Amino acid sequence: MSDFIAPADRDILARHGLDSFDALWTLRLAAVDEPNTNRGGWSSVFRLDLGDAAYYLKRQSNFLSRSVLRPFGEPTFAREFRNIRRYQALGVPALQAAFFGARQVDGEHRAILVSRALDGWRELAGWLDLWRGMAAEQRSAILAAVAGLARRLHHAGQVHGCFYPKHVFLRDTQTGFEACLIDLEKTRPLLLGRRDRVKDLEALVRRADAWGVSEVRELLAGYLERPQNSAEVDDWLARLARRRRDKEGHR
Structure with missing residues (x-):
């Protein structure tokens, strides 16, 4: 090459x-x-x-x-x-x-x-360190940006493979937040449908310690483009919880 x-x-x-x-x-x-x-x-x-x-x-x-x-x-x-x-x-x-x-x-x-260099951007892990001191509107804007990034990634037929807070970067703009990804070595095509998508999202949520159930629900609602109280969001919450239990059971 x-x-x-x-x-x-x-x-x-x-x-x-x-x-x-x-x-x-x-x-x-x-x-x-x-x-x-x-x-x-x-x-x-x-x-x-x-x-x-x-x-x-x-x-x-x-x-x-x-x-x-x-x-x-x-x-x-x-x-x-x-x-x-x-x-x-x-x-x-x-x-x-x-x-x-x-x-x-x-x-x-x-x-x-x-x-x-992503100067002017901050990794999601850094935003999570400030999470409790942030305004609700700012937290919602970050969740919306991360959800949109994940949706765009999966709709493009890709799995990141290390979808962690340290690999998601965000930049505050006048209209909200922009988000992008780094560390693409383990990216591969999305071959297993929802199973692959759950794998990416569970890896993110498990490491986002500042998020409670309400934030995860908001993230999934944005990702799925469904209301937070919808059956689809409930189903994905259960799938993420089940994968987390499986991961912890194999340690």
């Missing part, structure tokens, strides 16, 4: 001499956290500020995922990049890729993924 550079980012990367794989690989930056070494290689994330533009530069070496189609493995960024492009084509709001490239150097699998 040849290197990808988003047209909107090509000029700014070129002005800073960062429009090539080698330049991005050798650029010295401080990592924003400890490298991930779970897969036998490593993967690191760096903040990249270029004047008025901000990005996150991710580099990895021998950090591979394997599948039936790729039994010998490929960099996890390759799969995430494909999913970013798929979301873009399907109209599902998500992080935007500025650059992607992969190389094999003396048997080492290297990959780079640069995405635009």
Whole structure:
């Protein structure tokens, strides 16, 4: 695969001499956290500020995922990049890729993924920390935005696979909240219908500790586009509770 550079980012990367794989690989930056070494290689994330533009530069070496189609493995960024492009084509709001490239150097699998920083956005987990001090109207607007994002995702035939509060980002606007997704590595097509949809939503709700039953009901009403006291919402509440019990029973 040849290197990808988003047209909107090509000029700014070129002005800073960062429009090539080698330049991005050798650029010295401080990592924003400890490298991930779970897969036998490593993967690191760096903040990249270029004047008025901000990005996150991710580099990895021998950090591979394997599948039936790729039994010998490929960099996890390759799969995430494909999913970013798929979301873009399907109209599902998500992080935007500025650059992607992969190389094999003396048997080492290297990959780079640069995405635009979500400055001005805050992860849902951060909003949940403030939940009890927020006005009811603001809480409802957040629930509506998250419900709309989940509905759009599933209507596009996709399952996120890690639909967690830390992977949902929100931005306050004059007309409400916008929502988008990050961390698309585990995204896959929605193949099992309602079962897949319940799986995504239960993963979100289980980690949203600030939400009670009333908030979950409001979320489901927005997702299903049904009244909060409808039989459909009651049914989905029961399905989420049953999946949660099943998950907890297998611990």
